[in-house]
Amino acid sequence: MSAGRPLNNWQAVHEEVLRRIHTREWRPGQIIPGEADLAGEFGCARTTVNRALRALADAGWLDRRRKAGTRVALNPMQKATLAIPVARHEIEARGQRYGYRLLERRMSPPPPELGERLDLRPETDMLHAEAVHLADDTPHLFEDRWINVEAVPDVLDAPLATMSANEWLVINASLTRGDISFGAVNATEREARILGAKPGEALFTVERTTFERTRPITWVRLVFAPGYRMHTRI
Amino acid sequence: MSAGRPLNNWQAVHEEVLRRIHTREWRPGQIIPGEADLAGEFGCARTTVNRALRALADAGWLDRRRKAGTRVALNPMQKATLAIPVARHEIEARGQRYGYRLLERRMSPPPPELGERLDLRPETDMLHAEAVHLADDTPHLFEDRWINVEAVPDVLDAPLATMSANEWLVINASLTRGDISFGAVNATEREARILGAKPGEALFTVERTTFERTRPITWVRLVFAPGYRMHTRI
DNA sequence: CAGTGGTCTAGACCACCAG
DNA sequence: TGGTGGTCTAGACCACTGC
Numbered sequence: 001m002s003a004g005r006p007l008n009n010w011q012a013v014h015e016e017v018l019r020r021i022h023t024r025e026w027r028p029g030q031i032i033p034g035e036a037d038l039a040g041e042f043g044c045a046r047t048t049v050n051r052a053l054r055a056l057a058d059a060g061w062l063d064r065r066r067k068a069g070t071r072v073a074l075n076p077m078q079k080a081t082l083a084i085p086v087a088r089h090e091i092e093a094r095g096q097r098y099g100y101r102l103l104e105r106r107m108s109p110p111p112p113e114l115g116e117r118l119d120l121r122p123e124t125d126m127l128h129a130e131a132v133h134l135a136d137d138t139p140h141l142f143e144d145r146w147i148n149v150e151a152v153p154d155v156l157d158a159p160l161a162t163m164s165a166n167e168w169l170v171i172n173a174s175l176t177r178g179d180i181s182f183g184a185v186n187a188t189e190r191e192a193r194i195l196g197a198k199p200g201e202a203l204f205t206v207e208r209t210t211f212e213r214t215r216p217i218t219w220v221r222l223v224f225a226p227g228y229r230m231h232t233r234i
Numbered sequence: 235m236s237a238g239r240p241l242n243n244w245q246a247v248h249e250e251v252l253r254r255i256h257t258r259e260w261r262p263g264q265i266i267p268g269e270a271d272l273a274g275e276f277g278c279a280r281t282t283v284n285r286a287l288r289a290l291a292d293a294g295w296l297d298r299r300r301k302a303g304t305r306v307a308l309n310p311m312q313k314a315t316l317a318i319p320v321a322r323h324e325i326e327a328r329g330q331r332y333g334y335r336l337l338e339r340r341m342s343p344p345p346p347e348l349g350e351r352l353d354l355r356p357e358t359d360m361l362h363a364e365a366v367h368l369a370d371d372t373p374h375l376f377e378d379r380w381i382n383v384e385a386v387p388d389v390l391d392a393p394l395a396t397m398s399a400n401e402w403l404v405i406n407a408s409l410t411r412g413d414i415s416f417g418a419v420n421a422t423e424r425e426a427r428i429l430g431a432k433p434g435e436a437l438f439t440v441e442r443t444t445f446e447r448t449r450p451i452t453w454v455r456l457v458f459a460p461g462y463r464m465h466t467r468i
Numbered sequence: 469c470a471g472t473g474g475t476c477t478a479g480a481c482c483a484c485c486a487g
Numbered sequence: 488t489g490g491t492g493g494t495c496t497a498g499a500c501c502a503c504t505g506c
Binding site (some may be wrong): 046051066069 | 489490491492493494
């Protein structure tokens with residue numbers, strides 16, 4: 001069934017396969033022809049078909065299993081690649097002026113819950129930094145950060161007044177793993193004051209714990225100004 | 235510099251390169267050797283190196299540009315692949331019993347804001363369905379959905395009392411694009427009653443608009459029970 | 469303009485696992 | 488156990504883009 005002009009690049013194959021899925025020529029759950037067959041039909045090497053189908057599987061449109069073959073995914077909308085907001089970039093991308101103010105910086109024992117979660121010895125002091133990120137002088141994001149100084153002692157000399165802890169850590173620490181979670185909190189009195197919100201107002205939060213191997217480096221909670229939404233597309 | 239045993243599969247190359255990034259042998263912003271060099275060092279084909287480096291670039295660890303070469307990314311934590319929660323799977327994965335109750339189902343003109351956002355003609359009725367998803371009989375998620383019946387007329391015959399609209403649409407409609415956003419809202423009186431929350435309590439929400447080509451099929455807002463967080467890892 | 473990554477090909481071998 | 492996807496190779500050509 002070698003039809004029209006050969007599809008001799010993987011993007012073209014990708015596009016054609018996606019078209020067949022979208023037009024329901026190939027329906028959810030249905031098995032599609034094997035790589036060799038498609039290569040024959042499209043007039044290209046099997047490697048090229050493989051590249052295209054692998055991309056579609058990564059994106060969630062196909063389910064592939066050896067021997068079982070390739071099927072159209074039942075629910076393509078359950079995978080998304082998300083751009084984790086980096087305050088400076090997000091603000092500058094909107095054409096606004098980025099600002100940063102350090103509100104607090106001091107050594108302190110972490111809240112017990114955090115100490116346990118990071119599996120630190122009790123009574124270990126951490127560096128606690130609080131800051132607010134501004135868009136055209138309007139508060140955008142409140143950052144509440146705890147840093148494990150035993151893991152990155154140099155951070156005590158970091159110029160946190162002018163440079164966000166994140167920027168310093170990215171350059172100076174070895175970050176191998178991150179656990180990230182998203183949720184909602186009611187603004188505390190203090191958060192409300194800092195972010196220009198009403199106390200109790202619902203705020204979007206991101207929490208991230210960053211590790212070097214298994215050693216915790218830092219825990220941070222980002223609390224966004226009211227109305228903030230994080231977007232993605234499939 | 236062809237050292238020990240050859241790394242003749244892309245996962246091994248992937249691992250070795252990631253190791254050099256993690257140990258800061260190759261530092262953020264630094265340029266790394268070209269594919270040909272690495273292939274020589276590792277004792278494998280350039281294609282294999284390419285596969286590994288491409289995966290690392292997709293994951294955000296490397297930045298690659300023709301002619302400019304490959305550099306260690308400055309901020310590897312800004313990309314994450316997210317598993318969009320599907321209520322049934324999420325609940326069953328926790329070993330709980332999944333339940334579903336349809337609360338409302340009727341034709342109605344959409345709120346003006348929604349009608350505009352979907353670019354529908356004024357006075358177009360939509361199918362409005364509200365449902366709650368239960369985990370062991372405890373409310374987990376409130377679903378507020380509007381469906382464009384002009385795009386999927388058959389949905390009027392869908393057994394929404396026993397099957398969630400999402401499951402029906404995935405099978406019966408052509409979904410080519412989705413816009414997704416995450417945020418926080420204060421529970422309304424009604425949401426609080428349904429979800430077992432206090433009025434005003436901060437709740438995590440996901441909103442998704444789904445399209446066939448450019449035609450809107452459905453808009454849905456998921457409001458999660460208090461304390462819910464969505465997780466991912468890098 | 470030249471060096472880098474991006475890709476295609478043809479052939480081959482292999483791991484996996486559904487039937 | 489045989490068919491399917493997963494991968495490697497060697498060689499080649501090309502597109503992009505920094506210098």
